[in-house]
Amino acid sequence: MTGARILVVEDEELIPVLVRAALAQSTDPVLRAARVTAVGGLAQARAVLADGGVDMVLLEVNLPDGSGLALATERQRAGGGRSPTVVALTGAAAGQRRARRRLRSGAGQTLQLSHAV
DSSP states (O other), X not given: OOXXXXXXXXXXXXXXXXXXXXXXXXXXXXXXXXEEEEESSHHHHHHHHHHOOOOEEXXXXXXXXXXXXXXXXHHHHHOSSOOOEEEEEOOSHHHHHXXXXXXXXXXXXXXXXXXXX
């Protein structure tokens, strides 16, 4: 069975590890077989996306080389063909506010999750 191809754009090295662990425990065979590519910034993400074949992007909002929301907007504007689903992630309050503003202006949908560490 072919799994989904997921691009994780995150500068925190633990997040892709957690994503892989969660997918491995999934009851969905497509998610369990997912191929995860992890990159630490926007430039690397753009290169992977240019190659195509990505089904979903898990994207940190606050990255060292810019805003993940900018990349999400680029992908949305590019349109054309099959575009991957983009899920923006952030743990920072400022990033959450910025994401909500962008989403209210038509950039997509939002799901807010909270956790305590």
